[in-house]
Amino acid sequence: MSSRLFELLHRGERPTILVLGDVMLDGYVHGDVDRISPEAPIPVLRVSHFEERLGGAGSVTTMLAALDVDVRPVAIVGDDVPGRRVRELLAEMNVSGESVLTVADRPTTFKQRLLGRTHSRHPHQMVRVDHEHTSLLDLDVRGKLVNEVGRLIDGADAVLVSDYNKGVCTESTVGRVVAMARQAGVPVLADPVPGVDYHRYARCGCITPNRTETSQALGRPIRSVEDGLRGARQLLEMLQLDAAIVTLDSDGIALADRAGRNRHFPICPIEVCDITGAGDMVLSVLGLALALGADWPDAITLANTAAGLEVQRLGCAPVSRMELLAELTKQREHVRSDAGTPGKLSTPPCAADKILAVDDLLATLASHRQAGREIVMTNGCFDLLHPGHIASLEAARHEGDVLVVGLNSDQSVEKLKGPARPIIDQAGRAMMLASLACVDYVVLFDDPSVYGLIERIVPDVLVKAAQYTTDDQVVGHEIIEASGGRIARVAMQGGYSTSSIIERIRRLDDDERSRHAA
Numbered sequence: 001m002s003s004r005l006f007e008l009l010h011r012g013e014r015p016t017i018l019v020l021g022d023v024m025l026d027g028y029v030h031g032d033v034d035r036i037s038p039e040a041p042i043p044v045l046r047v048s049h050f051e052e053r054l055g056g057a058g059s060v061t062t063m064l065a066a067l068d069v070d071v072r073p074v075a076i077v078g079d080d081v082p083g084r085r086v087r088e089l090l091a092e093m094n095v096s097g098e099s100v101l102t103v104a105d106r107p108t109t110f111k112q113r114l115l116g117r118t119h120s121r122h123p124h125q126m127v128r129v130d131h132e133h134t135s136l137l138d139l140d141v142r143g144k145l146v147n148e149v150g151r152l153i154d155g156a157d158a159v160l161v162s163d164y165n166k167g168v169c170t171e172s173t174v175g176r177v178v179a180m181a182r183q184a185g186v187p188v189l190a191d192p193v194p195g196v197d198y199h200r201y202a203r204c205g206c207i208t209p210n211r212t213e214t215s216q217a218l219g220r221p222i223r224s225v226e227d228g229l230r231g232a233r234q235l236l237e238m239l240q241l242d243a244a245i246v247t248l249d250s251d252g253i254a255l256a257d258r259a260g261r262n263r264h265f266p267i268c269p270i271e272v273c274d275i276t277g278a279g280d281m282v283l284s285v286l287g288l289a290l291a292l293g294a295d296w297p298d299a300i301t302l303a304n305t306a307a308g309l310e311v312q313r314l315g316c317a318p319v320s321r322m323e324l325l326a327e328l329t330k331q332r333e334h335v336r337s338d339a340g341t342p343g344k345l346s347t348p349p350c351a352a353d354k355i356l357a358v359d360d361l362l363a364t365l366a367s368h369r370q371a372g373r374e375i376v377m378t379n380g381c382f383d384l385l386h387p388g389h390i391a392s393l394e395a396a397r398h399e400g401d402v403l404v405v406g407l408n409s410d411q412s413v414e415k416l417k418g419p420a421r422p423i424i425d426q427a428g429r430a431m432m433l434a435s436l437a438c439v440d441y442v443v444l445f446d447d448p449s450v451y452g453l454i455e456r457i458v459p460d461v462l463v464k465a466a467q468y469t470t471d472d473q474v475v476g477h478e479i480i481e482a483s484g485g486r487i488a489r490v491a492m493q494g495g496y497s498t499s500s501i502i503e504r505i506r507r508l509d510d511d512e513r514s515r516h517a518a
Contacts, residue, residue, distance in 0.1 A: 004294065004298055005289075005294070005298050005301065005302055005328060006325065006328065008289070008292045008293065008294055008298075009292075009321050009324060009325050009328075010325070011292070012068075013292055014068055014069065014070050015069055015070065015157035015158065015288065015291035015292060016069070016070040016071075016072065016152075016155055016156050016157050016291075017064055017069050017070070017071050017072070017156065017157060017158045017159070017160060017287050017288070017291055018071075018072050018073075018074055018149060018152055018153070018156050018158070018159045018160070019057050019060050019061050019064070019071060019072070019073045019074065019075070019159075019160045019162055020057070020074045020075070020145070020149060020159065020160070020161050020162070020168065020169065020173075020174075020177060021056060021057030021060070021073075021074075021075060021160075021161060021162030021163055021164065021168055021169060022056045022057050022075065022109065022162065022163065022164040022165070022166035022167070022168050022169070023054065023055075023056055023057045023058040023061070023073060023075040023076070023077060023086060023100065023108075023109075024054070024055035024056035024057075024058055024059075024108070024109040024110065024111060024132075024164070024166075025052060025053075025054065025055060025058070025082040025083075025085055025086050025089075025108055025109070025110045025111070026052065026053045026054070026055035026059075026111050026113070027050065027051075027052050027110065027111065027112040027113065028050065028051045028052070028053070028112075028113050028115060029045070029047055029050050029112065029113065029114045029115065030047070030048050030049050030050070030051070030115050030117075030123060031045040031046045031047040031048050031114075031115070031116055031117070032045075032046045032048060032116065032117050032118070033045055033046070033116035033117065033118050033126075034046070034118065043116060043126065045114055045116050045126065052085060052089065053089070054086060054089050054090070055109075055111060056109065056162060056164045056166070057073060057075055057162035057164070057168075058073070058075075058086065058089075058090075059162075059280045060160055060162045060191075060280045060283055060284050061073045061090070061093075061095060062089075062093065062318055063280060063281055063284040063285075063318050063319070064160075064284050064287065064288065065093045065094075065095055065318070066318030066319060066320050067284065067285070067288050067318075067319070067320065067321055067324075068320075068321055069287075069288060069291070071095055072095075072096060072099055072152055072156075073090070073095065073097070073099060073100055074099045074100070074145055074148045074149055074152075075099075075100050075101070075145075075168060076100065076101045076102070076103045076106070076137065076141065076145070076167075076168060077100055077101075077102055077103070077108045078102070078103060078104075078106050078107040078108040079102050079103070079104045080107055080108055082107070082108035082109075082110040082131070083102060083108040086100070086108060087100065099148040099151075099152065101141065101144055101145065101148075103137070103141055106133050106137075106167075107131060107132065107133050108131075109130075109131070109132040109133075109164075109166055110130075110131040110132070111128055111129070111130050111131075111132075112128065112129040112130075112131075113125055113127075113128045113129075114126045114127050114128075114129075122373070122401070132166060133166075133167070134165060134166050134167060135167060136167050136170060137167045137168060137170070142170060142172070142173050145168065145173060146173060146176045146177060146180075149177050149180060149181075150180055153180050153181060153184045153186060154184060156181075156184075156186050157186065157290075157291035158186060158187050158188075158189065158287045158290055158291040159177060159181050159186055159187070159188045159189070160188075160189050160190075160191075160283055160284070160287045161174055161177070161188060161189070161190035161191065161201070161204070162191055162280070162283065163190065163191060163192055163193045163196075163200075164193055165193040165195075165196060169190075169193075169200070170200070171197070171199065171200040174190070174200055174201060174204075175200075175202070175203075178202075178203050178204055179203075181205075182203070187205035187206070187242070187290050187291075188204045188205045188206075189204065189205055189206045189207070189208065189283060189286055189287055189290070190204045190206070190207045190208070191207070191208050191209075191279055191280070191282075191283040192207050192208075192209050192213060192217070193213075194209075194212065194213045194216050194217075195216060198217045198235070198238075198239060199239065201239060201241075202239045202240060203239070203240050203241070204239070204241055204242075205241065205242045205243065205290075206241060206242060206243040206244065206245060206286070207235065207239070207241060207244060207245070208245045208246075208247060208279065208282055208283055208286065209235070209246060209247070210246070210247045210248075210249070210279060211228065211246065211247065211248050211249060214228070214231045214232075214235070214246050215231075217235070218231055218234060218235070222246065222248070224251075225248065225251050225252075225254060225264050228246045228248045228251070228254035228264070229246075229254045229256065229262050229263075229264060231244075231246050231254070232244040232245065232246045232254045232255060232256035232262070233256040233262055235256070236256045236257070236258070242257065242258050243255065243256065243257035243258070243296050244256050244257075245282075245286070245300065247278070247279065247282055247307075250267065251264075251266070251267075252264060252265045252266040252267040252304060253265045253267075253282075253300050253303070253304055255296060255297070255300055257296050259296075261296065261297070263297065265297075265300045265301060265304050267304050267307070267308055278307045281303070281306050281307050281309075281319065282303045282304075282306070282307050284306075285299075285302050285303040285305075285306040285307075285324075286299050286300070286302075286303045288302075289302045289303070302324065302328075305324060305327050305328060306319050306324055308327070309323060309324075309327060309367065320363075322363065323363055323367070326360060326363060326364075351431055351434040351435045352431070352434065354434035354439065354440065354441050354442055355430045355431070355434050355441075355442045355443075355444075356441055356442070356443055357443070358443055358445075358453070358456060358457075361404070361441055361443050361457070362456065362457070364441065365402070365404070365441075365457065368401070368402050373400075373401035373402050374399075374400035374401045374402070374460045374461065375400060375401070375402050375404065375457070375459045375460045375461070376396055376397065376399045376400035376401075376402065376403045376404065376459060376460065376461040376462075376463060376488075377403075377404045377405075377406060377454065377457055377459035377461070377462055377463065378392070378393070378396045378403070378404075378405055378406070378462070378463040378464070379405065379406030379407070379408070379445075379450045379453070380405075380406075380407070380408065381407075381408045381412075381413045381416065381417065381421075381422060381429075382405075382407060382429050382432070382433055383413060383417075383421060383422040383423050383424055383429060384423055384424065385429070385432050385433070390436070391490075392463075392465070392490045392491075393405070393433075393436060393438050393439060394438045395463075395490040395491075396438075396463040396488070396490060397438040397439070399461045399463055399488045400460060400461045402440045402441070403438060403439055403440050403441075404440065404441045404442075404443060404457060404459065405433050405439050405441070405442050405443070406443055406444075406445055406450050406453045406454075406457075407426065407429060407430055407433065407442055407443065407444050407445070408444075408445065408448075408450075409426050409444045409445060409446045410422055410425055410426045411446050412445065412446050412447060412448055413426075415448045416448050426444055430442045430444065443457075449475055450475055450476065451475050451476050451479075454475070454476035454479050454480070455476070455479055458479060458480075458483050458485070459480070459485060460483075460485045460486070461485060461486055461487075461488050462474065462476060462477075462480050462485065462486075462487050462488070463487075463488045463489070463490055464487060464488075464489055464490075465489065465490065465491075471487050474487055
């Protein structure tokens, strides 16, 4: 992995990127499903809350804003409630909407999704309702959009074309924008829409179709990485591009460019929650990277990393530069650890990656929460890990989706247990916990009380031993209650305790000494 990526992201430059495309409003109706309607064989959604996000080219705009880009959307909305909501959402992100034109006789594209959870588990999309008009824009509106690009192009570092075939990105409009951008020396990247003649995107700097879209465009299946590489090269030549990028879902990304590169970029195995927004993320991060001065391999590496984070979240959810840097750092450490260090004790795969500082943990948990996952937390010293610990941790893991273990540091254990403890230092205890499949993350804390850590994490479920018979006996119970969470109790199995194990060892040692003395 190139150190150039870290340098580019750390520099803090804020490039200007134009986004030409179809802006939409996405609505999400969340709720619980626990019965079937008596009126018809359909689930009943009991609504808990509603949220709205920008979709389409608006999703790309949102992602770029989160990446600290000065983003300028060039698009249209209708003179309606969804259109006004689009402008409000742009304003909330401090994104200028002056190049978003209002078209009186055309509705804003609005997509409503109903998402249901069963047994308080992951939400699943039940149905989507679309309100839209997909005919071509009038010539005068298309001309105004092109004029907006022309007005902004000299101050731009890149132009992204986010085409959802809702009337904005016609062949003539895209062609005029590409001609202006090339004259100004500004790269144009396009995310094409399936089922159209790809000559719409001729002479763009780059296009980013996925496997299925490439298959449709070329009239042949893209089954393997080799198919993807050949497809990228064919698109490059056919459309006179600077580069062609074919996204291959779990197989990563294939690149062909004018420098003669035909290269495959694999992606790390990940748990996929929702592929919605992955294409938008690739386009956004490619635009950011190129605007900052990256070459194609570095830009694709960064886009691959961002797409991996995106598909672990529900819907089109943004990723920040800090999250990208954290993920790149983790990947680089993987490479270093895979190389091996002579004389160093080997560790279970990925165990070290589960041990996080609290700030890194909070950023990671934010991603899980975006994906609708329930965060469970428990805590303890876990000195001399024993079967009782294992049983309670496995029980805690069943209380939700992600288990975080708060681990008392050596300093904290000494304050609680005395100067003779802990027996095993914090690094060893953390590694043992992280090596357990049921534990997702381990975080150390120095205070004797876990209250401060609970206050920062605010888990959905706080797990404690069954000896705490009432909630008010549990440290941090008021934080959990105020946030709408719950406290779960698990029994310590087998009558194990670290103190009793230590005492037994001491007795055995004393007996052994007595026998020798006799």
